[in-house]
Amino acid sequence: MSVSIINGRLIDPAHGIDDFLDLHIDGEIVVAVGDAPAEFAADEIIDARDCVVCPGLVDLAASLREPGYEHKATLASETAAAARGGITTLLCTPDTNPVIDNSAVVELVHRMARKLGQARILATGALTRGLKGEQLSEMAALKQAGCVAVSNAHHPLASTLVERRALEYATTFGLTVFLRSEDRHLRAGGCAHEGAVAARLGLPSIPAAAESVAVARDLALAEHTKAKVHFRNLSTQTAARMISEAQAASLAVTADVAAHQLHLTEMDVDGFVAECHVSPPFRTLADREALRRAVADGTIAAICSDHQPHEPDAKQRPFPETEPGISGLETLLGLTLRLVDEKVLDLPTAIARVTSGPADILGLPYGRLSTGSPADVCVFDPERRWTLNTDTMRSEGRNTPFSGWDFPGYITYSLFNGRIVYRADNGD
Secondary structure (H helix, E strand, C coil), rough: CCCEECCCCCHHHHHHHECCCCCEEECCEEEEECCCCCCCCEEEEEEEECCCCCCCCCEECCCCCCCCCCCCCCCHHHHHHHHHCEEEEEEECCCCCCCCCCCCHHHHHHHHHHHHHCCEEEEECCCCCHCCCCCEECCHHHHHCCCCECCCCCCCCCHHHHHHHHHHHHHCCCCCCEEECCCCHHCCCCCCEEHHHHHHHHCCCCCCHHHHHHHHHHHHHHHHHHCCCEEECCHHHHHHHHHHHHHHCCEEEEEEEEEHHHHHCCHHCCCCCHHCCCCCCCCCCCHHHHHHHHHHHCCCCCEEECCCCCCEEEECCCHHHHHCECCCCCHHHHHHHHHCCCCCCCCCHHHHHHHHHHHHHHCCCCCCCCCCCEEEEEEEECCCCCEHHHHHHHCCCCCCCCHHHCEEEEEEEEEECCCCEEEEECCC
16 A cells, blocks of 8 residues: 655654655555655545654553453553554563563564554563563573563562673673662552652652662663663652763663653642552652653653553552553653643654654664655644543553543554554544
8 A cells, every 4th residue: 555645744853854744655664755756656645734744653661461461451452542642663561471581472472463453562571581580581582582672570680680690691682671670678568659648648658769779770780781771661850860870971771751750740649549559659740850851851762651551440449459550552642742832842852752762772663754664654733632531542441640631632643564553533
């Protein structure tokens, strides 16, 4: 199929493009930006007048639940949600059942994703066998099977020695290690930020030091092993400062932040709001503002969804007993564009943080729209507002604190590998 997207404002941060240019697609690749090639005839023409045309979004962290947790969500439901959210490339976390710690599970996930054809799913392999934090996984086999990174998800490692060996082993195979830095002893079963709100509500709390202590340890090991380390889901101003200093010292470290951490704080937990139970917890306003500055200056190069869909019962218990996480695929672009509304980012920078920024962290050829690039495209109207209605979400997980929020950036089309996988209608 050939497609021409005309009259739109094309923004491709990877190539510094922000202009009114047409985009021409033949099969699975972009064949021209600007004028169509000679003898090119589009099977479908999309008029993107008043819309932004940008690369399909790249999400570095999404728990897609299948295999093993289909009562929460399935690959079919979550890739449909991704398509609606303009996301064309997803890195799935390894905490499935069975765990993604061998090539058979990697191939299962990839085969299911290819069959669905809604989005590109790339696997993050387990850093340790069964995510138990003790024995290293067979990273060579995982890389050969197609894993683009390794991670222990939210599970702690048994010791700093295990972490050192894991970083050394991953470096041998050129794999980036995703670390979710948190000292489990300081966390100590907490569920909210250690501050005034948790104290007033009587909630077991997690100090900011649980993250900063772990980041310091992880940076020391990254420097010692020369490993390429990506810090997942930062939540504190101290951690952001430490990452910035490490980058200035030429350490091969990168970082991301969950979109919800850039908008909510510990105050949103007040009233025992279970939808605001996340890990790491929402921190202070000062932390949130520091994270925003780090996103703006590029210290944090990627904004991700940290998608964690849950069944309704998972959020209907006393706050400490609820399961942490937010269903975030359908609000990733909207939350990012709200940062433009609030003058935190300009539009090209915002788009970079959800396209080329995350792709470049792993050296992936996605998140860009040059000739020869994969034809992954998101088309949205930046001026048209929309309201999140949980009843119409495509994700099986409706667990979000953003129900009823007003968002900019109404998505009209998503294209994956040159095929239209989402087309808005008047009632959507």
